[in-house]
Amino acid sequence: MPARPARPPAPDSGARDACGVVGIYTPDEPVAKLCYYGLYALQHRGQESAGIAVSDGHHILVTKEMGLVSQAFKASRLAGLDGHLGIGHVRYSTTGSSTWHNAQPSFKVTGQGGGIALGHNGNLVNTVELSRDVPGGDNCTSDSELLAAMLAAHPSRSLEDALVATSERIRGAFSLVVMDERTVYGVRDRHGVRPLVIGRLPHGGSVIASETAALDILGAELLREVRPGELVAIDEHGLRSRQWAEPSPRFCLFEYVYVARPDHRTQETTMYAARRRMGALLAKEAPVPADLVIPVPDSGTAAASGYSEASGIPHAEGLVKNRYVGRTFIEPSQSLRELGIRLKLNPLRDVLEGQRLVVVDDSIVRGNTSRQLVAMLRESGAAEVHLRITAPPVRNPCFYGIDMATRAELIGSDRTIEEIREFVGADSLAFLSLDALVDSTRRPKGTLCRACFDGEYPIPVPGEHAVAGKDVLVQLRSS
């Protein structure tokens, strides 16, 4: 049995999303509305809180609230956010730090009396050391607040110079949107662990966002990804770039498996096409005689169609997803938690009855969800359940912005595949190999972070005490 979790599990015990950011400069449209729609497209990256900061060139206004984008911003509040440049943020965090105070954008006043607003997707690994060097750093309750405090306290008179100097000091994964009264900046760590793209708005101006879906919803044209180690600035003079560090790309492999929307585009592929390839490769690596391939919606959907096409086994929807179940700031009661997977998925008995099923899912993190799923499919009449996972076992925790679990909670950390199969109760269980997963991304293996699968952390983390102390991490883990 897996070790008892240090905190109560959320209703879905799989990997959590990261955060989503958007930054916009537009000469002649109310920017708050554009940020709002951009955040809508990024809602899957964080459902606990949402915030927008705007500037009219003179003053920064910030609004943030707990809950989904649709709950956080009332029309009257958006109408009061007057400005032509702005940033937005949707947040996922650990339960303990899910507070209004930690919602982003974080805002600080500089020594010169100006304002700085900041939204962060990622996770820093040297916050303890950094917090000692910043006035008031000990009181910061998220790494994003600490970053904003570092920028505000920086002696440079230019936010751009302060950003470059600060980026050189911080360690970890960060895709940032930052603004003062006149300029919006996007910054990516030198490994480019978390995504960040730039686009051109149809009526002038530019947008920086976590995923291309935010550009699509605004009718913006994708220009390119922000390069690892690059700072981009957008203001009245247009778009400019500064390469502040030598790039050493290590893009998150798990974004392909689960986190990013299927319509997110990289230079090489869409997530949808990559997931279909994962399914096809899985069919080659782990074939099984069966009657039906069904996905675990939504992240298994594209891969299941790929598995079906490659194997010749028909494909059907066997599970209906309740699309309105997301994380909120209200921790569900014990009785609701016990409903487990039934809150989220409902089986179609007439599709499943008597069938030998191939069930395609994206990952197994703690194993509890998969166990409930297999039991539910059997109760619905499935003759056999063969679980196929489009990634290798998750054996190590993530320190770069995806909240999976502690090492002790990860079922893959110390069990064989046969032991995991036994725990989840499937007739057979197979994981996609790491090489096949990498192939499906169309990127060279050396340019990807694969640490949760193979333990090779591209950015050193401060050892196992950080694993054990994930719930405390000086309360600085934010996104």
Ligand code: SF4
């Ligand atoms: S450890 Fe895993 S989830 Fe975290 S950044 Fe690396 S590949 Fe992504």
